[in-house]
Structure formats: C-alpha cells, structure tokens
Amino acid sequence: MSWVRWCFAAWTALGLVWVVGALFAKRDVYIEPWWSRVGHLTPLLAAAVLVFSPPLGGRLAWAEATFLPEPLGPVGFAITVVGVAFTIWARVTLGNLWSGRVTLKEGHRLIKTGPFAFTRHPIYTGALTAGVGTALADGRVRVALGLMLAAFAFVRKIGVEEGLLAKEFGQEHAEYRARVARLVPFLW
DSSP: OOHHHHHHHHHHHHHHHHHHHHTTOOOEEEEOOHHHHHHHHHHHHHHHHHHHSSOOOGGGGGGGSBSSSSOOHHHHHHHHHHHHHHHHHHHHHHGGGOOSSSEEETTOOOOOSGGGGTBSOHHHHHHHHHHHHHHHHHOBHHHHHHHHHHHHHHHHHHHHHHHHHHHHHHHHHHHHHHHSBSSSTTTO
8 A cells, every 4th residue: 555545544544533523522512613723624624635636637737736846755654644643632521512614502611621722723733744645655746735725724714723722711812822823833
C-alpha cells in the first residue's frame, strides 16, 4: 500500500472516532446560525474534495501536477499520524462537550487541560498538521490547495468560536487566551 493510502487510513480512523464520539455529545443549548456555518463548511468541503477525490481531468488537470520533486511518503505519513493522534486526543479530552458546529452544550465549561494546555484549538492544529503530512506524502498541487482551504475554514471558524467563548466565559476566557496560543503552540 502506498504512503498516501496509509495517510487516508489515518484520516479514516479519525472519521470513525468522530462519528462514534458524536453519539455521546450533550444536548446543545446554543447553535451557531446556519449562514455562519456555511461560511466555514463550504471551504472545508471543497478542501475535502480536493484532497480525497479521484484524479481531476479537463480544465483542472493542472492540479494533478506535483509541487515537490519527490513526494515524502514516510515523513508525510508520520506527520499525518502525529496530527491525527493530536486531533483524537483533543476530541477525547472534550468528551461530550464536542460538536462539529459552534455550540454551547448543557453544563458547558472551558476545557484547559490535555492538548488545550498547548493550543486553544487543538482539533484544528492536529487536523492541519495531518493535512501538511498528507500533502507531503502525496505531493500534488490539489492536496496543497485543499490544505490552504482547510486552513482558511479553520481560521474563520476559530473567530466565531472565540467570540462565543469570550461572551460566555468572560474573564476566564480572557486569561486563557492570554496564556495559551490560538492555533500554533507557543506562537499564534
């Protein structure tokens, strides 16, 4: 099996954790408006199509070109696994407070332990790290473009989440924000 297929297997494992975990989420007490969700879901879905679809043809054939002289299969796979593992760790740490949408759950509290001690949005940090790994293992332009679209979607969604958390948790969130990086541990 190629390194890219191993990367996709890691992504599949993450998807299974997501589906199973969603079954145990607490009830929502606030859900972001649909029009806000569309703003970050649309580029994220486009990213998934670019990364996971069969080869593109016609006018999009240029996206099948490689951006690397040689894909970095083993290195990319290792980075993908680290990113997926970090994402799963964050998902498990959130437990029944997790949601794929920007929400507040019954009994919502600010999680600051586990991977949340290193970055305020470790699910996105892990997913983007896994995306970098997959792009390095694959080497095609379209996978790199998918990674950029995912980064755009996550940064937009972070803005929405941060606004809600600041409103809900006030000073506690301000102190957490001052102490812990947004997305890249110790940097941003």
